[in-house]
Amino acid sequence: ALHQTTGRYAESVESFANYLQLSGRSEDATFVRASFTRDGWQQYLRDMTGPNRPKGLSPYVAATYYVQLGEKDNAFGELEKAFNNREWQLLYIKLDPRLDPLRDDQRYQDLLRRMRFPS
Secondary structure, eight states: OHHHHHHHHHHHHHHHHHHHHHTTOHHHHHHHHHHHHHHHHHHHHHHHHSTTOOTTSOHHHHHHHHHHTTOHHHHHHHHHHHHHTTOGGGGGTTTOGGGGGGTTSHHHHHHHHHTTOOO
16 A cells, blocks of 8 residues: 555656646756655655745645645645635635645634635
């Protein structure tokens, strides 16, 4: 089962790297691949939320990464940016299992209310 999960992470990393490559940002693509290859998923999450994170990483995706790192405050900070940028991914906020750990937080309810989701 571990290999299966690792495969999914690798796939996810590779598709983001390909997107960056196709956007003409091969330095970012190299950074993304190297980050995962060097130390796996946890290191990838830290690099993708760190100061050198690729410009193409949306705040919504960054929020899901922060959740996995257990950094709820930072996750809400990114969701706030996503809200202000009117990111389309926010439409999935109620369905995305990656955000489950945030659901019992008042800030999550507040965000849903501001997005005018029925509670």
